[in-house]
Amino acid sequence: MQAWLDALAAAIERSVSVDDLDGRLIAYSSRHADADPVRVAAILSRQVAPEIRRWQDRHGIATAAGPVRVPANEALGMGARVCVPIRDSGLRDAGLRDAGLRDSGRTLGYLWLLDPGQTLDDRALALAEETAREIAAAWHEDPDAMVRRLLTTGEGWNRTAPRLIQVCVVLPGSGRPERNAIGGFVTDSHAAYLLRQPADGMPEEEGVTRGYSDTMGPESAPEAYRQALTAAYLAAADPALPRHVSWAGLGPYRMLLGVADDPLAALDGEQAHTLETYLDLGGNAQRTASALHLHRTSLYYRLGRIADALGADLDDGMTRLRLHMALKKRRLDAGFPE
Structure with a gap:
């Protein structure tokens, strides 16, 4: 979604964002030179204020099948913008879409385009509608299924993903999930979570073991998964290791596993x-x-x-x-x- 939003923002030269039906900000473009106070507040709080939602709803976005122009509201500090509903359409066939047919499927969320000068043309709106269809098509893919695919096959990452990720494996899989997980999945023996930032530690749980990978780029997610899984299983097998252990903290096991580092490098x-x-x-x-x-x-x-x-x-x-x-x-x- 981030890649789509940044591409759209660059093409139409406007800030864009996506909200869900409850007003939660899901994603926004990196372009923000035209941001108004309402957009800034939504980015900081990750939530659209109730009074803003009421103003937007007054202009029929909840039932719209196509782009809706929402005028500025000076009292709210809100510039003009365009709302493109993200709809769950059954019309997957490109020929039907090209024929101009619209589906009455339910609304999943809203794609917003800032338009303070109200100058967005039909070409820009068509690009926005295409982006909304791409988002709708991917909306139903389970984040946990995406994480499983990334960790097990390395597929599904792109250069708009977090610069560094970390994987946590929990034994058994019934332990509490990580607070900052992007998503995860559970097997018969363990749970695996993809973290959006390095873990700052979790409180000990009775009978629960955690293994953490090194931080690395998302293209190396399968290696991070292997590290976390190995760390967790070794911690469960050897009481000399802490219950929450990182790949870097495996001590002599690193050498037994063939890790090529030299803990003596600092000595003369x-x-x-x-x-x-x-x-x-x-x-x-x-x-x-x-x-x-x-x-x-x-x-x-x-x-x-x-x-x-x-x-x-x-x-x-x-x-x-x-x-x-x-x-x-x-x-x-x-x-x-x-």
């Missing part, structure tokens, strides 16, 4: 040697200080610098395991002598 050679010795000796500070010929105070200072550099808690068992595995992988990657 001496720090890496100190950390490896400490972990090889089971985190025993006295034995580590002796092996490195350090006073214990100096060892603690080094470990503190290492923890700061990594942004990690060296007292956490899963963190230690991941770092220890990474240190041994470095040795493995160095290869064997000929």
